[in-house]
Amino acid sequence: MRRAGARGPALRALRKVRAVLHDGQNCRSLVSLNVTYYVVVPFDRNEEGDLAAGDAQEATSALSAERGARSLALLHAGAVAFSRTGDPSIGEFQNAVILAQFGDVDLNALSE
16 A cells, blocks of 8 residues: 655645635636746857857756756856746746856846
């Protein structure tokens, strides 16, 4: 028999709360489920010598993101690790939190 672990009871309780809080006909959940995403982005210089962000890669934890950025910075001009927390079901996220940056990075390039 598989043990549910610490998250099992909490998830079951949350599902019960969601079921109780549904908005009747619209079935809109009134419970917000925040999720934190950990992201690593490498930076390289383009032909003009400006820094350009590469493809973002998702990491499993803050520590994993920091290690990933450190490794990518060895192969690129630089790299940054950051996190974003929010509710993906409604598309609302807090501002990014920079976890680590190595080498040359242009944080403004991330918002372009």
